[in-house]
Amino acid sequence: MKRSMLDNFIFSFPVQLFAQYFKSHQILLIAWVLLFLFITGSSGNVMGIPYVFLDPEYLHEVSFWSFFIVGIGFGILTVSFHITGYILHANKYRFVGLLKKPFSNFSVNNSVIPLCILTLYTVAICIFQSKDEHNTGFTIFTFLAGFYLGLILITALLYGYFRLTNKNIYAYITRKLNARLKLIKLSRINILDRLSNRKKRKVTSFIGLNLRIHDTKELYQFPNKKIITRVFDQNHLNSVILVVILTGLILLMGRGIDYSIFQLPAAASLMVLFGMITMAVGALAYWTKEWLVAAFFGVYIIFNILFTTGIILDYHEAFGLNYDTVPANYTISNLYQQSTDSIIAHDKRKMIQVLNQWKQKQKTDDPVAVFVCVSGGGSRSALWAHAVLGQIDQRMKKPLMDQTVLITGASGGMVGASFYRELSYQRQLGLISDPNSDIYLDQIARDNLNPMIFNLVVNDLFLHNPRFAYAGHIYSKDRGFAFEQQLHTNTNFVMDKKLSDYGALEAQAKIPMILFGSTVMNDGRKLYISDFNTAFMNTSPRRKTGINEPIIDVIDFQRFFQNQGAKDIRYTSALRMNASFPYITPSISLPSDPTIKVMDAGVTDNFGVTDAVRFIYAFKDWLAENTSSVVLITIRDTKRVQVIEPQSHQSIFDKVSNPISSVYNNLANFQDVNNAYKLEYMKSWYPDSIHQFVLEYDMYEDYREENDHKGVSTKDSTKAKRPSLNWHLTEKEKKSLIRNVQSKSKQSTIHDLVDRLSQGGNNHHQ
Incomplete structure (x- = not known):
């Protein structure tokens, strides 16, 4: 029976993946929702968060290089989203494992959300730089060129890694990886369980690497689940290795917080943070499956115990004071x-x-x-x-x-x-x-946000701050240190x-x-x-x-x-x-x-x-x-x-939030x-x-x-x-x-x- 155009659209791989996130993994969309709110100015205006993304500074100027680094950050977030989506969703669609480059093909079809945000981001940059900063068309083109060059470069490097590690896939699996993957029993059990117990997802077409639409009918005739499992095994292992490499590089950059060249634009640091959170949430969702909510509560309880028992200290010092003597x-x-x-x-x-x-x-x-x-x-x-x-x-x-x-x-x-x-x-x-x-x-107005956000991402969140000496005592190089050091530099x-x-x-x-x-x-x-x-x-x-x-x-x-x-x-x-x-x-x-x-x-x-x-x-x-x-x-x-604002009919949310929000919003007026x-x-x-x-x-x-x-x-x-x-x-x-x-x-x-x-x-x- 001939399928209608509507059926072809609904059961295409990009649409099915897009719907999958809203159906079962909405939490993975939080990073993109936040990015949407920030770049459109729908949230964070009072604190100037949209300007961090639309007018990023690097080495005290908005330039080709500041946008270049933000482009790299956007690329890391995008690839992190693809890696997480691949680990969570690819095994639900068996035909993916039969493609020559499974992860690359999956990424192309998984790009609906990143492409929408990228398009919106590009338009927002153009409007802001033109109307607010009054920059010329050539300057705006230079900024966008830097952004896209950074995005393309990091994407090429990361996917180049997959191309090198995934070539000759079947020979590689049968000869070398099989013995190693047997050691990862939990991973193989998880994948086989998903392949055996899930109904076959109906996907009629997908977009190939040549950006053409391909039919999936012939691919579904391949019956060998074990071979498909090995394909997913290898790609999952490569994805995990890449995540470890990326995390290691980011943390290594934390060693250079004293040098301005390593202090990324705040927008890039936030995108890297979003990417790392996306991968962490994806990993938790992959291993816990339907127990995800319970797992979140478990993680919360564990960290709460670590904080309340003092194993993890939320402790930021004033430099010069002696914290080693009797308090x-x-x-x-x-x-x-x-x-x-x-x-x-x-x-x-x-x-x-x-x-x-x-x-x-x-x-x-x-x-x-x-x-x-x-x-x-x-x-x-x-x-x-x-x-x-x-x-x-x-x-x-x-x-x-x-x-x-x-x-x-x-x-x-x-x-x-x-x-x-x-x-x-x-x-x-x-x-x-x-x-x-x-x-x-000019000095007092210089950016002091980049080093703090960068330090938050690469050091404070991972509890391994480097140390420094001052007045005969040793202190952590936390966000407070980054603030003071940048103020001194400025x-x-x-x-x-x-x-x-x-x-x-x-x-x-x-x-x-x-x-x-x-x-x-x-x-x-x-x-x-x-x-x-x-x-x-x-x-x-x-x-x-x-x-x-x-x-x-x-x-x-x-x-x-x-x-x-x-x-x-x-x-x-x-x-x-x-x-x-x-x-x-x-x-x-x-x-x-x-x-x-x-x-x-x-x-x-x-x-x-x-x-x-x-x-x-x-x-x-x-x-x-x-x-x-x-x-x-x-x-x-x-x-x-202040202007007295007229009171309109309140929504249910307003009625609930106003008793608290009105106090916060009017704090300056009270004072x-x-x-x-x-x-x-x-x-x-x-x-x-x-x-x-x-x-x-x-x-x-x-x-x-x-x-x-x-x-x-x-x-x-x-x-x-x-x-x-x-x-x-x-x-x-x-x-x-x-x-x-x-x-x-x-x-x-x-x-x-x-x-x-x-x-x-x-x-x-x-």
């Missing part, structure tokens, strides 16, 4: 002992000495005390904070850092502020002329110092103080990291109890870890404790019992205002007596007033409201004038001004895009951030700020 005792009683009235008074006296040094440096008897608060937000905050500080500095008669008492904040903003402070000090020494030079703006190692090195300069008021206010994951307390003791930051009122104990809501890092080498901590480790980006920059574990785990300061206050207010409260009397006013400069990468209350409350206990100047990045303002300059309509403000919350910025995002500092509103605010700072000594006790 600090993290108990309430110990916190009380370190926060007595006498200790607080002692720390205040020491800090007042520093404040007196700062005052002696000022040119007036009643100077303006400047407090700089910078927001978190990855690389966008780092660049924004640095650019804004530079603009203020250029407009002032004296360096801004000379008039600044304290810098507080979170995450990326503190990275940018720290770099600017260091450059300002180098200007004092005559080593550089202008800390606001484009050279330094900034020419100018901040490669201990926290105490900066503390000595702060004590002499040669540079403003920086106070890190990290969050303790264990109980939500603040961990204040400075080279000075900071017991005075604990300003909570006393409880009405019989023993009149204070509520200890902060930890003084220097005092608490004085026996664990707090003085030796590396400055960038303190900076990293304040910038633990979820899942990317690992949270640090400190040498205490129980272990204190630290995360980003932005959890409690992403804008640094709370820390500045606490400090001002502790020294309100000194500030009122020795300064004319207090000026808070708030530098933030988000607007304070804004809380900070506004604290600043208003300051007026009730601070006797002199307080002024706040807010310099916030405004993507809508930049969108309007840029399009007005081009003569383009700006009515549709939804096209304005905020730079991603990431350690990677595209060129368009960098330009937007730098450009917005020059906007009319920012320049007006800076003008008012500089005018206020110049009035020191003229408005005391007003």
